[in-house]
Every structure is written in C-alpha cells, then in structure tokens.
Amino acid sequence: MPGTAIIRLPKGNLMKSALWLIVGVGLGFAAAHQINRTTQGRAFFENVGGRVDEFTSAVRDGYTDRSTELRTAVDEAEDIIAGLTNKD
Helix, strand or coil, rough: CCCCCCCCCCCCCCCCCCCCHHHHHHHHHHHHHHHCCHHHHHHHHHHHHHHHHHHHHHHHHHHHHHHHHHHHHHHHHHHHHHHHHHHC
C-alpha cells in the first residue's frame, strides 16, 4: 500500500530491543532521580517543567481556537444549506 511504512525486525531482535529500551528507561529514571537531589538539578527540572506547561497550554489554546473556528464554519454551512433547501 503506497504511503504505508512497515518496519520489519529480524526474529529475536524484538525482545532484545525491548530489553534495551526498558534498561535505558530505568537508567534514565535513576539518573534523573540523582540529578534532582542537587539544587541545580531541581532548578533544571523546574525550568523544564515550566516549559512543558507553557507548551501544553499553547497546544490546548490552539486546539480550542481551531475547534471554535471549525464549529463556526459548520454552523455557517448548515445555515447556507438550510437557506438553499427552504427555497424549494
């Protein structure tokens, strides 16, 4: 099918890849915990958290604005369609 990407892993490598993913995530959590124990580390994670909050707020606001625009467009289209069908 055009436009569809299929990733095929050789048999046996999927479990190995999953294991390395789990090990990496675990090491990342352990490192983050150790970094968070320092004053600079805490400040770093607070900064990152603030930026994530700003980003999610911007995405939420954009989604809400676009949703409102689309609802308005649908309402206008329904009014136009209703006006056309009432002429008959």
